[in-house]
Amino acid sequence: MARTVGKVASSLRERVPALSLPGAVDKVADSLREHVPPLTALPLPQAVDQRWLDLRWPVRELAPPPSGSGLAPVLGDAGPPLVGHALESMRFGVDYALRRYELFGPVSWMGAFGQRIVFLTGPDATQVALVNKDKAFSQAGWKFFIERFFDRGLMLLDFAEHRAHRRIMQEAFTRDRLAGYVDQMGPTLRAGVTGWSGQSRPRLYWLLKRLTLDVATRVFMGMPSGVEAREVNRAFVNAVRAGTALVRHPVPGGRWAGGLAGRRRLERYFAENLPAKRRTDGADLFSALCHASTEDGARFTDADVVNHMIFLMMAAHDTSTITSTAAAYYLAKHPEWQERAREESLRLGDAPPDITALDELRTLDLVIRESLRLVAPVPTLARRTVRDTEVLGHHIPADTLVGVVPAINHFAPECWTDPHRFDPERFAEGRREDRSHRYAWIPFGGGAHKCIGLHFGMFEVKAILHEMLRAHRWSLPEEYTVRWDYVSLPVPVDGLPVRLNPR
Structure with a gap:
């Protein structure tokens, strides 16, 4: 479609x-x-979906373990020819991953996108891959999905090179820099959210996506609204969606071709504007990366700045859109939490909140954390083994594509009470179920590659929801349950049509 x-x-x-x-x-x-919606999101009779889920394929070993190793093989199945289980994963998302976890345990493999992919699920298996003590797991797993569109972004770098780039980039995410970003985003968010008035039944996801793109172009790039900003935003969207294209060739009109065109447009924009950013140290992230340096004088090259900006723009707006959408959904379904959060927001007064004021919004903090648990914005983290290794007694050969699945950890019954229930208090002091295991709650990843912009993301989502709470009340029919499309990252298939009423 x-x-x-x-x-x-x-x-x-x-x-x-x-x-x-x-x-x-x-x-x-x-x-x-x-x-x-995409074909994988179109409504089908429940019986058809159930029959699809119940299909079984021959179970096989991924590879025989080395003789005398005492290791077990990884078991799984290839699914249908060529596409494997990609369509089921896109249609059913976490529900499908949970079903395979129940069938095969924390280490299994399946066919998808013409590849055999090993999936590591549950906190113990996740810890092995993300701590990565023997450096067997490389970020090269991401290259299969997004390298053509986000080449040499921070998430695609490994080991010593990753550490070096992260040290420089950290200078763009200091507390002082974050405070500046928050101050800049305040007027954009307020104008955007108040502009929703008059839309009684909007599709909230798309409103939020436009809003976070505006924040990304203005705060990260120092770019005003206009035709060029819309073109750049469209290029980011096309590049993001291309990563999970089933046809991975530049067929005219296809998602892969659109992603490649988007990448070229972004490279051109950043290359053209980089000299001016080098000359003046502005408050936007683009300027920050151009001037960031470590104590020993390490700096980014022009090519580094372009690559990192393209990646960070993607990471910033997509994850913030998904998280704010999920939080808004749960606040609509649980109006008592919406009112509790609104009371805290109104106590801040009328001025756009600064970074200190956002820290005071405790209820929103609980709601956002629980929303991140229930709808992980990046459900799977890609890796590739660079040598033979083992996870929980299972042999995984070198050059194997690996998916680490944080979304499954967020529902692990050994870590969470009644894991499918919306319960923000599980993150409150005195309970802190997220501390039941180091890798029970990892919406921002973990280990050396934990998201460098996680604090910015939390501040942005808080600021968005704060402005929504001040300006509107929103609700959903009691019988409504959102359905997420996992074609790339989780998106509500219907755009989340809420009832929006001005306060």
């Missing part, structure tokens, strides 16, 4: 050049994407 939309848009662009309507064409394409 997404490829069909792309073809329609491409055809329109080809046929109406004389009318000078590329902006109108793109609006049509964007509107179609917002309102037409």
